[in-house]
Amino acid sequence: MDLLNALVALANFVLVPALAYGSQLALGALGVTLIYGILRFSNFAHGDTMAFGAMVTILVTWLFQGIGLSIDPLPTALLALPFGIIATAALVYATDRVVYRFYRQAKAAPVMLVIVSMGVMFIMNGLVRFIIGVDDQRFADGARFLISARDFREMTGLAEGLAIRTSQAITVVTAILVVIALFWFLNRTRMGKSMRAYSDNEDLALLSGINPERVVAVTWIIVAALATIAGVLYGLDKGFKPFVYFHLLLPVFASAIVGGLGSPIGAIAGGFIVAFSEVTITYAWKKVVTYLVPEGMEPSGLLQLLGTDYKYAVSFAILVIVLLFRPTGLFRGKSV
């Protein structure tokens, strides 16, 4: 019984939140890694792209809520998501035409593009703050829990409850669907194959008649969709606040680099590695351990390795360890 209780507590406080967070990071890191693979630079504006997509989705959600449109028990935001994706895709595509294309055609050094993306980051950040403000926005509606802790306790008779929030369930399901669709696209369609060819060897791809501008345009649109979905899922799960999205840049990049920049499968693995490490290292293990040790040996402290405020330190430590011992990431990404 105690073992079961310990498992449930573990699932409730560590496994479920980390699974949801890992899915969000994986989607974010997929965007970063695609840009790196095709356009060959680290896009610092990615966090703010996520924020922009989430913001548009929130605005449309409010509109739908205003006219009474809903898909209860699912959150209305899912209905608004396509509009967010379209707006974000339009924005990043326009950004590419106005800003990035010039440097791409001039064959500028990758670090130049990184600096350019810093400028884009400023603009997008300002745009989001200008339109929606800097405050917390809640836009989640519909059923709050798939299983609430109390229902779970009544169902199983255990002392510990397992709560699964709707947003967490939706996050994981959406992430799985998106990843399946993305890999199908990359591996099975002509466009996806062109993208991979372009990523592997640009000159060879050009010689075989692949239109680079089309590849780049499709990449931006896919990245916009991924960023918006990641942003909205994160917002549903933890609430929307513009500057939090900026700070997501670090764990997202850590995920992409740990997996190997340019490798989609690596981005997913990296997302979960970073999320699980963050949650396990900042979780106070007292409750779980109390169930497992014999009576009278309960720990007195919280058994928390690091305070939750140090979660960046965790992403960072993983990043440095991987870079020192395996510089191209776990899944052998590119190293330009």
Place this chain on the structure above:
Amino acid sequence: MNPTLRGVMMFALVAGLIGLTGLMQGWNSALVILNMGLVSAIMALGVNLQWGFAGLFNIGVMGFVALGGLAAVLISMPPTTEAWAAGGMRMGAALVTGALTVIAAIFAHNRLAPGWQRGLITLAIVIGGFLLYRTLFDPARDAIESVNPAGTGYLGGLSLPILLAWPAGGLLAAGAAWLIGKTALGLRSDYLAIATLGIAEIIIALMKNEDWLSRGVKNVVGLPRPVPYEIDLQNDPAFVEQAGNLGLSAVEWSTLYVKLGYTGLFTAVLVLLLVLAQLALASPWGRMMRAIRDNETAAEAMGKNVKRRHLEIFILGSAICGIAGAMMTTLDGQLTPGSYQPLRFTFLVWVMVIVGGSGNNFGAVLGGFLIWFLWVQVEPLGTWAISMITTPLPDGSALKDHLIASAPQMRLLTMGVVLLVVLRFYPKGLLPER
């Protein structure tokens, strides 16, 4: 145009802008902008050293600036004797244990033969050391933080003159930069960028949460000043007479006098650092740096120790950012870890360097002044512009209120546009490298 003339004209433009601010918004505001402009110019000088001279992509400027601020507290505040008595020694022991653990782990990793035993032993040292560290650290921290938590609750400083904090801030930042450089400098540019971004976040997280060190988000206020207090000046009859001679009230002249005092100190530091940076740029060392930046492989083939040179310049640049951070905290008179934001303290400095002209020290200084001026003045200008645009809308309309309330956010947008425009049309900046 002749580059020297161009430089002179650009600096005259900045002086004119600040002078205009003085005439239109009062000399007090102009001096506020000028003082922070001087600090920004020093930060830009530090980043220019790393990026302009050596091509190191450091976006952890915020962390070094914050360390400088921490140095200001550690040097100038009075020590909390009860806290030292309660847990000072134990805290010291804990920190030494932590450092020894890291050293032992690195030593074990470097000296033992590769294989699974080495990994296991290193891991055991790390875990054992961490547990020992926490057993020592936790009670010491609790003891220190429970000493008058509303007033002190931290170890305090050394009670030394705050001017000493400026070089100390530089040293602290240099020490951190040495540690970081040793681990991260081998990485290529994008990775180094992410690594430094992460380190800056960690430094801020430490300063926010380690209350025993710097009171965390409870802030340290009332730092001693290198210049007199306004109230003392106003009580000095000779000073009041001086103000009368200038045709100013004693209150007005005292605020200006204090700010001018900071201006003098900051200018001295800026000029000193600028001269040193110029000498470095012109020296064989500076030429070697630029050679490494332009072609690392060729420089290495010529027998230059690229890693070593990179470490040197990384430390120097970071130290300059630390000095600027200590100066800024001195100017503010308080340390507020919650106020360090990467957009403001890392990326804005980068905009300064790029816009001013990377690789040119005068360019970086110019960018520091110009961008800081814009950063401050875009807010009132934006509010004014928006209220002009929204005049046709009826008063009290939701859209109008929202637009006017959001006007301050215009500054981020403006900075982004300025950066992109400069990158596109003046990719070498306003004062290009010679």
